[in-house]
Structures are given as C-alpha cells and as structure tokens.
Amino acid sequence: MSSYNVLGLMSGTSLDGLDMALCHIWQENGHWNYSIKHTKDVSYTDKMRERLKNAIYLSEKDHTQLHRDYGIWLGEQAKTFIKEIDGDVDFIASHGHTSHHRPHDGITFQLGDGQLLANTSGKKVVCDFRAKDVSLKGQGAPLVPIGDKLLFHEYDFCLNLGGISNISFDKNGERIAYDIGLANMPLNYITHKMGLGYDENGKLARYGKLDHDLLKKLNSLEYYQLPYPKSTGYEWFTSKIVPLIEASKISNEDLLHTFIHHNCEQIAFAVHKHQGKSKRKLLATGGGALNQFFMDTLREKLGPNIEVFIPSKTLIAYKEALVFALMGVLRLEGKTNVLRSVTGATSDSCSGEVFLPNLD
Numbered sequence: 001m002s003s004y005n006v007l008g009l010m011s012g013t014s015l016d017g018l019d020m021a022l023c024h025i026w027q028e029n030g031h032w033n034y035s036i037k038h039t040k041d042v043s044y045t046d047k048m049r050e051r052l053k054n055a056i057y058l059s060e061k062d063h064t065q066l067h068r069d070y071g072i073w074l075g076e077q078a079k080t081f082i083k084e085i086d087g088d089v090d091f092i093a094s095h096g097h098t099s100h101h102r103p104h105d106g107i108t109f110q111l112g113d114g115q116l117l118a119n120t121s122g123k124k125v126v127c128d129f130r131a132k133d134v135s136l137k138g139q140g141a142p143l144v145p146i147g148d149k150l151l152f153h154e155y156d157f158c159l160n161l162g163g164i165s166n167i168s169f170d171k172n173g174e175r176i177a178y179d180i181g182l183a184n185m186p187l188n189y190i191t192h193k194m195g196l197g198y199d200e201n202g203k204l205a206r207y208g209k210l211d212h213d214l215l216k217k218l219n220s221l222e223y224y225q226l227p228y229p230k231s232t233g234y235e236w237f238t239s240k241i242v243p244l245i246e247a248s249k250i251s252n253e254d255l256l257h258t259f260i261h262h263n264c265e266q267i268a269f270a271v272h273k274h275q276g277k278s279k280r281k282l283l284a285t286g287g288g289a290l291n292q293f294f295m296d297t298l299r300e301k302l303g304p305n306i307e308v309f310i311p312s313k314t315l316i317a318y319k320e321a322l323v324f325a326l327m328g329v330l331r332l333e334g335k336t337n338v339l340r341s342v343t344g345a346t347s348d349s350c351s352g353e354v355f356l357p358n359l360d
C-alpha cells in the first residue's frame with residue numbers, strides 16, 4: 001500500500017494568498033484515498049500581491065528575481081507551518097503562482113523556484129506541473145481534473161469557482177474539463193474598487209439589478225464560442241473584461257449582480273450541454289461556493305435535475321492544494337498525472353520537476 005504525507009501548496013488566480021494543506025494520501029485496492037490533516041492560509045501583503053499581479057509586465061531580470069524571492073518565501077512559509085503543526089512531511093508539492101500562461105505560444109510559467117523552495121524548507125519538492133503538457137501541445141490547464149477523477153468520482157460534475165470557473169466530468173469514459181469562464185475575478189475587481197476585499201456571501205450583489213445590455217455583451221464574448229479543450233486566465237480578464245467594466249455606467253452593486261448572472265448562465269450552459277436526461281450531482285468548490293447569492297443563482301439557472309453539493313469549508317478552500325499533493329504522489333510513482341483528454345495534449349503525461357534540498 002502506498003502512503004504519503006504531502007504538503008500541497010497552491011496560489012490561485014484570486015491572489016488572496018497561499019493555501020497550504022498537509023494531506024495523507026494513500027492507495028488501497030487500486031483506489032486513491034485522502035485525508036486533509038492540517039491547513040493554513042497565508043494572506044499576501046499588499047506589496048506581495050502587487051508584485052505577483054504585475055509579474056506579467058516585468059523584465060526578464062526582475063521576473064527571475066521574483067521567481068527566486070517567491071521560491072524562498074514559499075520555503076519559509078512551508079517550514080514555519082511544518083514546525084507549527086509538528087508535521088511529518090514526506091515532500092512538498094507546489095503549484096506556484098502562474099505569471100504567464102499562453103499555451104498557444106508554448107508558454108506557461110509558475111513562479112516559485114523549486115530548488116530554492118527545497119533548500120529553504122529542507123524538503124523534497126515536486127513543482128512545475130504545467131510545462132510538460134504545454135510542450136506536448138496541451139493547454140497545461142486545468143490540471144485538477146485528475147484529482148476529480150481519482151478522488152471525487154461519486155460526482156458527475158466537479159465545478160471550481162476560483163478567479164476563473166472550471167468544470168470536469170466524464171464523457172464516453174474519458175475525463176473532459178475546461179475553463180468555462182469567469183467566477184470571482186470580476187467580482188473581486190469591483191469590490192477592490194469599493195475598498196473591500198470581497199463581497200461576503202454576495203450581499204451587495206443580491207441587492208443589485210440585472211443590466212441586460214452588459215449581460216448580452218458578456219455572453220457574446222468570443223471565448224465562450226471556442227470548443228474545448230480551452231483555458232483562460234488573467235490576460236483574458238484584463239484585455240476583454242476590464243474594459244467592459246470600466247466603460248459601464250452602472251452601480252457597483254448592479255455590476256456584481258450582472259456578473260454573477262453571467263457566470264451562472266455560462267456554467268449552466270456548459271452543464272446542460274453535457275447533462276443527458278437523468279438527475280446529476282455537481283460538487284461545487286473554490287471560494288465562490290461560499291458566496292450565497294452566487295450559489296442561489298447557480299441553483300436557479302441549473303434547474304431541479306442538477307443537485308448541487310457544497311462540501312466542508314476545508315475542502316472548498318483546499319481542494320486544489322490537495323490535488324496538487326496527489327499529483328506530486330503520482331509524479332513520484334511515475335504515473336499519469338495530466339490527462340490529454342482534458343488538456344488536448346498529444347499524450348497523457350507524468351509531469352512535474354523534482355528537487356532535492358541542497359542543505360550545504
């Protein structure tokens with residue numbers, strides 16, 4: 001029986017902070033199992049958030065410096081956390097923070113130097129999970145569907161509502177997944193303008209009104225017409241969505257309300273397209289699952305045939321860190337951890353770079 005204690009590290013597009021989850025992962029009778037033992041979320045300082053957010057505009061020299069600094073910072077956070085929980089950790093699996101993602105140009109880059117992370121934490125590190133898939137002409141994203149398939153197979157659909165929304169499901173025996181479109185990214189952009197972190201439980205959005213004109217513009221964005229596999233991110237948001245927000249004359253509450261409607265319409269459209277006729281189960285995770293108005297609107301748009309499951313707050317917040325921990329295990333066991341059926345790559349891959357700590 002293989003059994004590992006893995007510290008999964010994830011920094012998502014919402015730029016809230018670093019999610020750390022110490023996970024026990026084991027395989028029994030051919031099935032993978034997990035338990036999340038300890039979690040910690042370290043918020044970014046405003047300075048760190050700005051550095052990560054603007055990484056895309058940095059010169060090569062400054063980008064390299066950030067990659068190194070962030071790798072050391074990740075190592076320090078991991079080391080402190082392991083000490084706090086007196087944890088037994090076999091290795092660290094780190095997603096890092098995506099600074100560039102243009103798979104069509106063969107580019108994806110996650111900040112957080114693996115060697116420096118290993119040296120600072122004193123632990124073996126597996127990281128850089130996206131590059132190999134992109135080199136195989138895949139999207140390099142989403143990667144979490146391997147975890148949906150191996151750990152959450154009782155659900156027909158796994159929906160993640162982070163900065164971006166993505167979905168995964170089985171179709172004709174193959175796992176399919178793609179980024180549907182927007183989730184919290186526009187919501188946070190609007191609340192940040194209001195001087196707020198985020199719209200807790202969607203209270204502001206609930207009292208806004210639907211703007212049909214903006215909804216129509218959003219629903220007709222070209223990205224939604226593209227066939228899967230497809231992935232998107234911050235670059236799309238800044239180039240296509242921010243100008244629509246800035247050009248709009250409606251109140252912030254109306255903007256929040258309209259974006260939630262838009263997000264849910266696109267999610268419902270994706271689910272209905274693949275649903276078949278019988279009742280289906282959908283697992284919703286990511287911070288958006290904690291937004292009550294988002295969930296109410298989603299249930300309304302999905303209709304009675306789709307049962308929406310919202311798991312514990314721990315799983316909502318740390319599922320991605322857990323899945324990167326699993327991906328690290330699969331990498332060390334030489335097993336497939338990135339699926340071509342999801343990313344469109346020429347083959348499945350066993351992806352990730354391994355770094356041993358240099359303790360001299």
Ligand SMILES: Nc1ncnc2c1ncn2[C@@H]1O[C@H](COP(=O)(O)OP(=O)(O)OP(=O)(O)O)[C@@H](O)[C@H]1O
Pocket residue numbers: 011012013014015016160161162163164165184187188198199200201202285286287288290291292317320
């Ligand atoms: N109680 C809440 N009410 C409303 N929104 C919330 C709540 N809790 C979290 N959120 C939203 O969820 C966001 C964080 O979501 P999450 O941590 O899943 O994103 P991420 O991992 O950074 O994104 P991605 O998966 O796209 O990389 C917050 O920025 C906020 O917008």
Ligand SMILES: CC(=O)N[C@H]1[C@@H]2OC[C@@H](O2)[C@@H](O)[C@@H]1O[C@H](C)C(=O)O
Pocket residue numbers: 012013098101108140141142143144145162163164165166179231232233320
């Ligand atoms: C390139 C990149 O970092 N993509 C992220 C981003 O955030 C959400 C969505 O866009 C998803 O494609 C992906 O992250 C998750 C963890 C994934 O790969 O499954």
